[in-house]
Amino acid sequence: MKGKPGELIGNTSEMRAVRDQVRHIAPSIALVLVRGNAGTGKEYVARSIHQLSDRRDKPFVMLNCSTLSEVNNANSFESELFGYERGAFTGATSRRLGKAEQALGGTLFLDEVASLNINAQVKLLQFIQDGKFSRQGSNIVQNADVRLIASTARNLEQMIQQGLFREDLYYRLNVFQIHLTDLFQRKTDILLLADYFIAKMNLKYGKNITRLSSPAIDMLLSYHWPGNVRELENCIEHACLVTTDVAINAYDLPPTLQTDVTSGTALLPEGTAPLSTLIDSYEREIISEALRRHKGNMSAAGRDLDLSPRVMHYKVNRLGIEVNKS
Numbered sequence: 001m002k003g004k005p006g007e008l009i010g011n012t013s014e015m016r017a018v019r020d021q022v023r024h025i026a027p028s029i030a031l032v033l034v035r036g037n038a039g040t041g042k043e044y045v046a047r048s049i050h051q052l053s054d055r056r057d058k059p060f061v062m063l064n065c066s067t068l069s070e071v072n073n074a075n076s077f078e079s080e081l082f083g084y085e086r087g088a089f090t091g092a093t094s095r096r097l098g099k100a101e102q103a104l105g106g107t108l109f110l111d112e113v114a115s116l117n118i119n120a121q122v123k124l125l126q127f128i129q130d131g132k133f134s135r136q137g138s139n140i141v142q143n144a145d146v147r148l149i150a151s152t153a154r155n156l157e158q159m160i161q162q163g164l165f166r167e168d169l170y171y172r173l174n175v176f177q178i179h180l181t182d183l184f185q186r187k188t189d190i191l192l193l194a195d196y197f198i199a200k201m202n203l204k205y206g207k208n209i210t211r212l213s214s215p216a217i218d219m220l221l222s223y224h225w226p227g228n229v230r231e232l233e234n235c236i237e238h239a240c241l242v243t244t245d246v247a248i249n250a251y252d253l254p255p256t257l258q259t260d261v262t263s264g265t266a267l268l269p270e271g272t273a274p275l276s277t278l279i280d281s282y283e284r285e286i287i288s289e290a291l292r293r294h295k296g297n298m299s300a301a302g303r304d305l306d307l308s309p310r311v312m313h314y315k316v317n318r319l320g321i322e323v324n325k326s
Helices: 013-025 042-051 073-082 118-130 156-161 167-173 187-205 214-222 228-242 275-293 298-304 309-319
Strands: 032-035 060-064 107-111 147-152 176-179
Touching (some): 013 042, 118 167, 214 228, 275 298, 298 309
Parallel strands (some): 060 107, 107 147
């Protein structure tokens, strides 16, 4: 979701609103709560706020609360957040700096804060209220010069009603809220993000992929993206790795897209399919892409594919390919 430092990618009204909110709140030290389903880009938003703030040259430190021990959640959270001295508890063989200390002067991002149990929530509330902390096993109190950003994919209001989330902590966290919608609800951002991820993977893997084929574009736009932006990035990375072309074709995309009958992106019909059906699917995409390159000129497309005009016309008609001359 990011291009230049602090820049969020997207032209939909939803993303323009998010961008405006980020620019508005970034210069302050106010606590921000970023909400949205898994994979919608909450970490990108947090990093953008940091990059646009006066703390941009200081650390951005993330603590993923969902990875903490469920058995001893509160102590695990305290150790991760505040750190500890050698001998503070069994297994503490050396001093360890906590996330709060690592982030001094910068930004501390608490990802999936709703994963904390009630005891851990008490410790977080006290940390926010006091603005101070001590390593476990130490009497030295340090000022917490950090900007806090929290995120969650869960319904905090419902959790409060169920007694699973403290109401006082909710009000502390919910000073300024930014909400991210699912990727499928902002379709026009999909190709912008795909182009960004292609450029990113070109650098990562030394590739020179320049575009998406028309069938690949159709498939990306039709898919329902349950994993949101994170799934799109993984999808593009997969395609960049497997393609041997300068373009990403539909058959380069992961099997989840090629077999998703519910969203209409399947290359194959539901269930088993004969080899002839598979060949027809790939032929249809290859010919469609050649026609797109040559703006619907069947003769030029046929020469690219080493097909005579007669065979080219036959295949276009048999496969039901629509020829758009533009």
